[in-house]
Amino acid sequence: MPELGKKRKGLVCFECGIQATQAHHVVPRILGGTKTVNLCAPCHSKVHSPHLLRTSELTKIGIQKRREKGLRTQPTPSFGTKHVNGVVKIVKKEQKIIRQMIAMKEQGFSLRRIADHFAKKGLKNRNGKPMTHGNVYYIFRRL
16 A cells, blocks of 8 residues: 655545545556545555445445435336335326327327427426426336
């Protein structure tokens, strides 16, 4: 592990703020990296710990932290469904609209024309704004 050079002594760890003893290459040198950050030995060992670099472990930790903060941990449900107590439920009214959109597309209507039709009827997207062709595109994409 690269030790800090004499010019860099006295610097603090990038992660925890205590005395830094090592320089960590952000991009590995073998891949052409030249920039380093100062780290203490414990933080440097955490960076290189195999169990911390697994995406699945990091995802689980991130989800748990979001739950603790009371933030959403599930993806936004697609149009025609909603989450109720962690279970995906069908929204019959929205399913009917999707069937109408499919029928219009089969008749040769463009996405913009379909969106305009439903926007004129007052249909709102998940953000409470009038339906757009982009919303219709994503509805068809998720089918």
